[in-house]
Amino acid sequence: MSVNYHTPVMLKETIDLLNVRYGKTYVDCTLGGGGHAKAILQVLGSGGWVLGIDQDESAIEAARIRLSEHQNIRCVKDNFRNLKKILSGPVDGILLDLGVSSHQIDAAERGFSIREDGPLDMRMDCSLPLTAETIVDHYDQEELARIFREYGEERFAGRVAKGIILARGTGDIKTTLQLKTIIEKAIPTWKKRESVTRIFQALRIAVNEELRSLETILKDAVDLLRPGGRLVVISYHSLEDRLVKHSLRQAKEEKKLKVLTKKPLTPSEAEIASNARARSAKLRAGERL
Numbered sequence: 001m002s003v004n005y006h007t008p009v010m011l012k013e014t015i016d017l018l019n020v021r022y023g024k025t026y027v028d029c030t031l032g033g034g035g036h037a038k039a040i041l042q043v044l045g046s047g048g049w050v051l052g053i054d055q056d057e058s059a060i061e062a063a064r065i066r067l068s069e070h071q072n073i074r075c076v077k078d079n080f081r082n083l084k085k086i087l088s089g090p091v092d093g094i095l096l097d098l099g100v101s102s103h104q105i106d107a108a109e110r111g112f113s114i115r116e117d118g119p120l121d122m123r124m125d126c127s128l129p130l131t132a133e134t135i136v137d138h139y140d141q142e143e144l145a146r147i148f149r150e151y152g153e154e155r156f157a158g159r160v161a162k163g164i165i166l167a168r169g170t171g172d173i174k175t176t177l178q179l180k181t182i183i184e185k186a187i188p189t190w191k192k193r194e195s196v197t198r199i200f201q202a203l204r205i206a207v208n209e210e211l212r213s214l215e216t217i218l219k220d221a222v223d224l225l226r227p228g229g230r231l232v233v234i235s236y237h238s239l240e241d242r243l244v245k246h247s248l249r250q251a252k253e254e255k256k257l258k259v260l261t262k263k264p265l266t267p268s269e270a271e272i273a274s275n276a277r278a279r280s281a282k283l284r285a286g287e288r289l
């Protein structure tokens with residue numbers, strides 16, 4: 001099987017800001033395709049070790065294969081919000097490259113794509129019961145509107161929620177393209193694609209409780225670093241970036257952290273041209289005092 005590996009987003013900036021050094025220990029909380037982890041391992045050589053975490057079993061399996069030549073990585077299937085329980089001691093660097101991976105988006109059967117038809121699933125951890133279909137089929141109009149407004153920042157949240165409730169009367173909403181059609185009908189402007197993207201984002205965040213997990217890890221990560229240890233976070237939408245910004249600021253006020261990025265770093269034009277996914281990336285980093 002040939003596997004298409006995507007270049008990790010903001011790779012050089014990530015490795016530089018993590019301050020990867022021989023003999024040190026790092027946690028990649030979002031292992032995904034293992035791209036960032038591989039680069040960390042290459043800099044580390046045989047000294048030090050890496051713990052890779054992902055809540056997606058198939059990401060863990062793929063990363064284990066890709067990184068099999070390295071002896072000093074352990075891959076764990078878990079939610080990064082449990083990091084405090086997973087680690088037995090402090091580490092020198094923690095990386096978060098948030099959101100979904102291109103592997104997850106490209107697999108139509110996972111239900112993340114707005115381009116290809118698939119089941120309304122959107123779970124990163126397929127062992128959990130809540131899917132996007134459950135939300136779309138069972139949540140009431142008010143709750144749907146809240147999700148679309150809060151997690152998608154969608155101005156037509158109420159209309160889309162109403163459209164879904166009406167469509168339920170004509171049969172189940174089972175697939176991504178069925179949902180896309182319903183959203184498009186509900187949006188009164190020609191900017192339908194942006195709304196579809198925002199509604200899908202909102203559902204994904206709700207299914208995976210993404211903001212709750214992020215809040216927990218941001219709260220814990222600083223305390224899990226050795227003095228001089230680095231936290232690097234790459235986020236892809238304003239809700240995430242706001243949480244990261246506030247949490248770094250708070251740790252700074254508590255005199256626990258030096259913020260290394262006054263403004264978030266963004267990818268170069270060249271990176272965006274070669275990797276569309278990098279377009280919305282924002283990288284923030286801090287150093288444990």
Ligand SMILES: C[S@@+](CC[C@H](N)C(=O)[O-])C[C@H]1O[C@@H](n2cnc3c(N)ncnc32)[C@H](O)[C@@H]1O
Binds near residue numbers: 007056078080100
């Ligand atoms: C953007 S991808 C990471 C790509 C990776 N940096 C690389 O170079 O290939 C994000 C990954 O984080 C995982 N993920 C997202 N939220 C998570 C969470 N709360 N706990 C564990 N893994 C999570 C997703 O399953 C996905 O595989």
